[in-house]
Amino acid sequence: MWRAGLIAFVMLLVQARAMACGPYSLAFYEYSALYFRAEDGRWEGIDKALVDELARRSGCRFDTRLESRVRIWAQFAAGQLDITTSAMPTQEREHFAEFLPYIRSRQYVLLRPELADALASAAAFSADASRSLLVVRGYVQTPTLQAWVDDLRAHGRVVEAPDQSSAMRAFKAGRADAMILGANSLAAARRNDRAFARFAALSFAPHEHTVGALALSRERVAEADRALLRRTLQEMQRDGSLDAIKRRYLGELAESVGP
Numbered sequence: 001m002w003r004a005g006l007i008a009f010v011m012l013l014v015q016a017r018a019m020a021c022g023p024y025s026l027a028f029y030e031y032s033a034l035y036f037r038a039e040d041g042r043w044e045g046i047d048k049a050l051v052d053e054l055a056r057r058s059g060c061r062f063d064t065r066l067e068s069r070v071r072i073w074a075q076f077a078a079g080q081l082d083i084t085t086s087a088m089p090t091q092e093r094e095h096f097a098e099f100l101p102y103i104r105s106r107q108y109v110l111l112r113p114e115l116a117d118a119l120a121s122a123a124a125f126s127a128d129a130s131r132s133l134l135v136v137r138g139y140v141q142t143p144t145l146q147a148w149v150d151d152l153r154a155h156g157r158v159v160e161a162p163d164q165s166s167a168m169r170a171f172k173a174g175r176a177d178a179m180i181l182g183a184n185s186l187a188a189a190r191r192n193d194r195a196f197a198r199f200a201a202l203s204f205a206p207h208e209h210t211v212g213a214l215a216l217s218r219e220r221v222a223e224a225d226r227a228l229l230r231r232t233l234q235e236m237q238r239d240g241s242l243d244a245i246k247r248r249y250l251g252e253l254a255e256s257v258g259p
Helices: 002-019 046-058 069-077 122-127 143-154 164-172 183-192 194-198 223-238 241-250
Strands: 024-028 062-066 083-087 097-105 107-111 133-136 158-161 178-182 200-202 210-217
Touching (some): 024 069, 046 223, 083 097, 133 143, 164 194
Parallel strands (some): 024 062, 133 178
Antiparallel strands (some): 107 200
């Protein structure tokens, strides 16, 4: 009887481990209200709150870390990372990741006020060969803006920064004539830094939106766990808790809408 009980216990333990969701490696990246270090030194933001709530509701375990956007996608492609947040879906990425959207925004091109009239479109900016654009390395833009960035890069007119904070400092210092910033990040920057209140924000692709999604490795995250996280996120959308998280960090910004 003792042996039978021990065998039953071991079988239950094995079954529980087989059914467990995770632990999965999950990489955040620092970006405005999505993920930032608060004054008390703790990490905060929409992505942090989202992941915490997903873990609480689903029972999934996540081993989190901070990475750059470039390293995140390199690790995904190499099969060294399971999940990341605020990911922009692309055809190439769809091959190795499933995307669960939870936020969208519009992208703006920031210019100094004295340049706004002369460089009011992507075509006008491209026509002035003396002008350069600042971007964050590894970020993907909406299709129209990405094509514009690729063309400028081919002509040596793109200045790259390793992360958003560095990009904003470089833009304020005059390292480039324009930079791309999402609506939510722009609103936060204008609240926190008077310098950004005076920059002109133009929409070169007004009908396109960026999508922020949870990216799950198709190879490394079990299909059943992907389905569990998908259902949990949908539940958060239905009961209003996802909107509550956005309002906590963005206020009532019109651009912060569900997918």
